[in-house]
Amino acid sequence: MTQTFSYSDFLTRLDGLGLFHMDLTLDRMAAFVARHGAPRFPVLHVVGTNGKGSTATILAELLRAHGLRVGLSVSPHFITPRERILVDGVMLSEETWARLGARVFEESEGLGLTYFEVLTALSLLAFEDTGDDAGVDVAVMESGLGGRYDATNVLSPTLTVFTPIGMDHMNILGDTLEKIAEDKAGAMRAGGVAVSAGQEASVWDVLRRNAEAVGSELIPAEDVLYYSRANGRVQPGKLAAPGSGLTVRPMRDLFLSLPGLHQEQNARTALAAFHVLAARLRLPVFEETCREAFSRAFIPGRMQMVTDAPGLPRRLVLDGGHNAHGLKALATSLTADAIRPSTVIFGCLRDKPLADMLPLVRAMAGDARLIAVGISGCERALGAQELADMLGPGTQSAPNVIAALADLRDEGGPVLVCGSLYLLGEFYTTHPWLLKRDAEPGGSGRSNL
Known part of the structure; x- marks a missing residue:
């Protein structure tokens, strides 16, 4: 199959799984990861209701501008599934998709992966196999619709990023804001770190309770830094005090290319998450490089x-x-x-x-x-x-x-x-x-x- 499997063949098999078919369990993806092996790169998991794609895109641009090779997985796609997986902002070729798709179906034989799980598995292979055996330095993975049972949640993320959580997919995640927040809070891991955008009070209650229960550190983005889209200024938040281990320097002229007032919160969340990760990786943060990342961020269909x-x-x-x-x-x-x-x-x-x-x-x-x-x-x-x-x-x-x-x-x-x-x-x-x-x-x- 590997030698004759074309991109068209892959799409036929993928579409046959049903775009909207879901079966909420992590068992299949956990079995795939057990067979294939865990990612060799850190995973940043972006979870929420709104702003996931924009936040993930800005975060990926910040990482890439600072010299890292970045894999980005987002959903859904508009025309072709190839839009969902990018390496340094570039889609993979149809030939690469066919080759990796064949491997996914071979390695998942008998597991019954769903549509979204196949694409998650393919992104894992793609970020390991970038054509030069080097792989990516870091992957930014947007969740599908949930958190606890989302296919991306088996990858043991280095950092979890919560965007605003609201009412959506109630027939699957629950009919109240608190139930939806409970599901998405399930993305946090013991000993992990999560950065969250601003949330409704009831959502904060759920996130804090779950973070304490699993032993995860939960950091409000606004406590890391303040960002104004209007004047492009960044100021350190209360957690970035001298001696805290988290350094945020004042910045100017970080003007975001993405239109819309709501993108201010997405940009703040991405920039805060980037600073938290940079502190842990000992990655230097440069003002001019952040400015470059903000100026080139682009995602279609968002105002x-x-x-x-x-x-x-x-x-x-x-x-x-x-x-x-x-x-x-x-x-x-x-x-x-x-x-x-x-x-x-x-x-x-x-x-x-x-x-x-x-x-x-x-x-x-x-x-x-x-x-x-x-x-x-x-x-x-x-x-x-x-x-x-x-x-x-x-x-x-x-x-x-x-x-x-x-x-x-x-x-x-x-x-x-x-x-x-x-x-x-x-x-x-x-x-x-x-x-x-x-x-x-x-x-x-x-x-x-």
């Missing part, structure tokens, strides 16, 4: 501004906020940047907290045109007309985002597309160049960030 792209409205905003917390953050960022959409295109999955989300969408639209869309090929998505009826009088509908945008080509905008990463995936399928920073299809069109 991404697109202007003058061919065949699209003149101004387009793409955001994958897919729960109430994410939509609130989007609304706050739009207001802060004085962006008032002329049209809002919204599509979402059926199993989301719709009672909390839909009023936020209506409020964001205000007097603007609101178009409900379906998501082609996504079995979990609400149908366009069903969603339009739920959003209320005056809501228009279109089969999908491509059809909705086709009627808005001459609109000045800004047109906002939001509600689901799978919705954006359908968009990027026809506009793949916008997955790259400063993309210019055929010499025209820009993704400005």
Whole structure:
């Protein structure tokens, strides 16, 4: 199989496992790691509800800018699974995926790995096998949807990073914020260290209780340092006092390339986690290098501004906020940047907290045109007309985002597309160049960030 197994063969086998199939246990991945061997590199585990991809991306950029070879594993993907695994910011080739995919299926024979588990196993192999036998120096691994039973949780992380925890995946993780926090808190390890973004009081209670129970150190990011996205300044927090072993020097002009007011917290969390790790690895932290990392961080579909792209409205905003917390953050960022959409295109999955989300969408639209869309090929998505009826009088509908945008080509905008990463995936399928920073299809069109 190793000699004849192509990337297409790998995708066929992977898709046959079912993208949304889940069976919450660590047994299969633990068995795979036992067969294959534990990672030879430190793993940084990013867990939470919102901001995981952005936080993981910023953290990876900080590590890479300081001279480390960095593996980054994120999810979901928009067009191809290859987006999920990066080494120093670069996707692996199809040939590499085919070769490593064949190894994963061979080494996991009889274990019955799920879709996400196969990709987690493949990332482990990819970060060991970078083409020169050296492997990565460190891996940043974003969890899937949980913590305690997430496939990434068998890798004994050196550092756990919590992003904001909110209401999402309630049918799997629990129907209260505390139950969801309990699941995600399960990512902490005995003798480990965790850095957390700001949380609701009830979430802090759960995290602290679990940290004490397992013997893990829990560090609030705001106690490590203060960061202002507006002026780009960093100041040490109370834990970075002289003699503490944690050094945070004041910095200036760390201007983050990622748009959105909510990215301030993601950047602070990533920078705090980086300083905590650097102190333990005795890695020097340089202001200019942090500045470089912040300036080049990019992740598509997070309040991404697109202007003058061919065949699209003149101004387009793409955001994958897919729960109430994410939509609130989007609304706050739009207001802060004085962006008032002329049209809002919204599509979402059926199993989301719709009672909390839909009023936020209506409020964001205000007097603007609101178009409900379906998501082609996504079995979990609400149908366009069903969603339009739920959003209320005056809501228009279109089969999908491509059809909705086709009627808005001459609109000045800004047109906002939001509600689901799978919705954006359908968009990027026809506009793949916008997955790259400063993309210019055929010499025209820009993704400005």
